[in-house]
Amino acid sequence: MKEITITLPRKRAFKNVFQFKTTLLETEPPIWRRIQVPETYTFYDLHVAIQDAMAWLDYHLHMFEIGAPPWPKGRIRIECPFGVEDIEEKDFLLTTEIFLKDFIKEPGDHCLYTYDFGDNWQLDVVLEKILPRESKAEYPICLDGKLAAPLEDSGGVPGYYDCVKAIKKKDDSEGLLTWVGRWRPDEFNPKKVKFDNPRRRLKFALRD
Numbered sequence: 367m368k369e370i371t372i373t374l375p376r377k378r379a380f381k382n383v384f385q386f387k388t389t390l391l392e393t394e395p396p397i398w399r400r401i402q403v404p405e406t407y408t409f410y411d412l413h414v415a416i417q418d419a420m421a422w423l424d425y426h427l428h429m430f431e432i433g434a435p436p437w438p439k440g441r442i443r444i445e446c447p448f449g450v451e452d453i454e455e456k457d458f459l460l461t462t463e464i465f466l467k468d469f470i471k472e473p474g475d476h477c478l479y480t481y482d483f484g485d486n487w488q489l490d491v492v493l494e495k496i497l498p499r500e501s502k503a504e505y506p507i508c509l510d511g512k513l514a515a516p517l518e519d520s521g522g523v524p525g526y527y528d529c530v531k532a533i534k535k536k537d538d539s540e541g542l543l544t545w546v547g548r549w550r551p552d553e554f555n556p557k558k559v560k561f562d563n564p565r566r567r568l569k570f571a572l573r574d
Contacts, residue, residue, distance in 0.1 A: 426482035
């Protein structure tokens with residue numbers, strides 16, 4: 367097994383921000399978010415921002431994939447720093463060690479983000495713009511989005527739609543209304559998104 371190095375995230379000076387649109391695949395209408403993050407972010411930092419924008423709790427493993435050509439080794443896998451002992455492929459990178467700008471360089475570049483290999487949530491992450499940093503802004507920022515993200519452990523896309531159906535029909539025959547609580551699929555307010563510190567998040571995870 368390859369030697370694993372985990373670097374704690376840290377704040378870095380930056381002049382520009384990357385504006386991404388993240389879209390949860392296989393949802394119609396699509397569930398999406400538009401976020402801005404520092405250009406100096408690693409893929410782990412971006413992972414934390416996506417989790418927070420989706421109101422997920424970072425309970426599960428994640429990875430990013432970047433498409434085949436023009437990369438000489440084909441499809442690039444950028445794995446989270448946990449559970450790597452179960453990865454059969456020897457050729458992978460770690461989210462904590464790879465900067466966004468190593469692979470995401472210009473508008474239109476994108477990657478696939480997968481979270482929770484059981485529910486298998488997959489988001490298309492597209493770089494829309496590279497913009498100068500605004501001096502009074504505090505990054506990351508969630509600019510916009512549509513629909514609430516599925517709840518953790520709701521059973522993937524089919525389970526998400528079961529929850530939506532139960533709410534619309536007010537049907538608690540299977541206990542879904544009780545389980546979802548106050549969650550409502552149509553409710554999302556970008557102003558309520560709170561972003562965690564990636565360093566604190568990783569240190570907490572390593573402690574466990």
